[in-house]
Amino acid sequence: MPIIATHFVPVARAADVPRGSMLEVTVGPRNILLCHTRDGWFATDNVCTHAYAKLSEGRLRKTRLICPLHGGAFDCRTGEAIGSPAVAPLTAYAVRVTGENVEIAVGEQSADS
Ligand code: FES
Structure with missing residues (x-):
């Protein structure tokens, strides 16, 4: 997904x-x-990209995100679907x-994304 501008936004305290x-x-x-x-x-x-479920209500096992609805899995490092x-x-x-802050890079997406 092409990104044309990116900036970091504080979202949480690391602690x-x-x-x-x-x-x-x-x-x-x-x-x-956000996964630590x-x-x-x-x-x-x-x-989740499969249907509608919040992954925050699922589980994090090392770097594996597990969806609470059907058990699909993703690598939180890349977003890749692995299950x-x-x-x-x-x-x-x-x-x-x-x-003390954790920041996430968000960008403006180009029109073709
Ligand atoms: S909604 Fe996540 S695996 Fe189906």
Whole structure:
């Protein structure tokens, strides 16, 4: 999905999201899932691509996101669908920690996305 402009937006305090947990955040119109894993911080869209379910209500196992509705799975590092019945990937967002804050990169999407 082409992005034409990106900026980082603070979404949480790092201390409020312990390793192994996740947090639903809203950035403008986007419902995003912030994941704090042993491999670092990651963010993807929070709504499953299979049907409508919030992944924040599912489980995070290492870097594997498991959907609460049908058990589809995604890699939270990339958004890639890794478990049936999920097939389409989630949009993934860059994450950085600056001081106490966790920030997510959101962008303006180009017209062809
Ligand atoms: S809604 Fe997520 S796997 Fe079906």
